[in-house]
Amino acid sequence: MFTLEGKTLLVTGGTGSFGKKFIKKVLDLDVKKVIVFSRDELKQYEMAQEFTDSRIRFFIGDVRDKERLFRAFEGVDVVIHAAALKQVGICEYNPFEAIKTNIHGAQNIIEAAIDRGVQKVIALSTDKAANPINLYGATKLASDKLFVAANSYTGIKNTRFAVVRYGNVVGSRGSVVPFFLKMKETGTLPITDERMTRFWITLDQGVQFVIDNLSRMKGGEIFVPKIPSMKVTDLAKAIAPNAKMEIIGIRPGEKLHETxxxxxxxxxxxxxxxxxxxxxxxxxxxxxQAMDGKLVPEGFIYVSNTNDTWLSVDDLKRLVIDQ
Incomplete structure (x- = not known):
């Protein structure tokens, strides 16, 4: 069975919400070393004040730079690829910047990992990669395809790649929770559409799902957790029950429900x-390869508005408080 004990890990985008939570968790697993790979020196400096464990290394670099990745991957056993341009609106207006980071960067990760003999790579995806209607989702779909296909040309190196796809993360950077908390003071919360639903997962759950799948993966899988859905209007009620909801219309690149x-x-x-x-x-x-899983029925689709499990207003209140 695969274990992280004694392994050297590298996390791209390691100063982000996921990266910090992931690193905090794996440091309890007796890993040998954890490398934070990111391009923002200020965030690395601030993270170094918070994380003082001697096993952490900080590596300035960009996933667009293949040579820098090749240097960073020396002696690395496991790579978690969390770096991305992910703000939907920003990607819509800066499309090729998103392509260079999310697609070209993915291919650079793949080639550096194979050349350096990395054992396992897990790339973080998003629900927006399924039937994408915005550029961010399209770039992440292309990234997913690259990571899956990479298993076919690893040669004698035996590097294995897999993808983890999940929904909105409670309280992560750029999520609707901090935005609603800020707007709560005004007495009005802007709602794009009162019918809107989303998948919802906590940061802890997302991190644990990635760790679990390092053991499960054979190479080429896209892992999708069973997680609850929520109505955006219920989230608004949980955060600011007395606030007025103002319907402002769906923004460019936004879906009513996520798949x-x-x-x-x-x-x-x-x-x-x-x-x-x-x-x-x-x-x-x-x-x-798949062990004991069962095929889903014909016509199955996993969409946020037809999910079997839902978060109530009270559930959402508890989740927001815990962040």
Whole structure:
């Protein structure tokens, strides 16, 4: 069984919400070293004041720079790829910048990992990569395809790549929670559409799901957790029950509901107790690779508005308070 004990890990985008929580968690697992790879020196400086463990290293670099990645990956066993341009509106207005980071950067990660003999790579994806309607989602779909396909040309290096796809993270940078908390003081919360729903996951749950899948992965899977949905109007009621809701209309690139598994992907999707696996279409992939999962039924689709599990206003209040 794969274990992180004694391993050297590298996290791209390591100063972000996910990276900081992930690093804090794996430092309890007796890892050998954790490398924070990111391009913002101020964030690295601030993180170094908070994280004083001697096993942490800070590496300034950009995923767009393949040579820098090659240097950073020396002696690395596991890479968690969390770096991305992910603000939907910003990606819409700066499309090729998103392409250079989210697509070209993904390919650079893949090539550096293979060349350096990294054992396992997990890339973080998003629900917006399934049936994308915005550029961010389209770049992450392309990234997912690259990481899955990378398993076919690792040669003798035996590097394995997998993807983790999940929904909105409670309280992460740029999420609606800090925005609503800020707008609460005005007495009015802007709501794009009162019908809007989203998948919802905590940062702790997202981090643990990634750690769990390092052991599960064989190479080429897209792992999708079973998580609850919530109504944006219920979130508004949880944060500011006395505030007025102002309907402002859906923004460019925004969906009414989010999808994590499409009907076409469902033909290759296996269900487990707490997650799904979208299987790769490799000649070497077999049912033995997937162990005890069961195929989802014909016509299955995993969408936020038809989910079986929902968060109530009280549930959302507790989640927001815990952040």
């Amino acid at each position: 994590m598994i499409t009907e076409d992907d469902a033909r290759r999707t296996l269900e487990y107790d707490t997650y799904y696996v979208i299987q790769p279409e490799f000649p070497w992939w077999s049912r033995e």
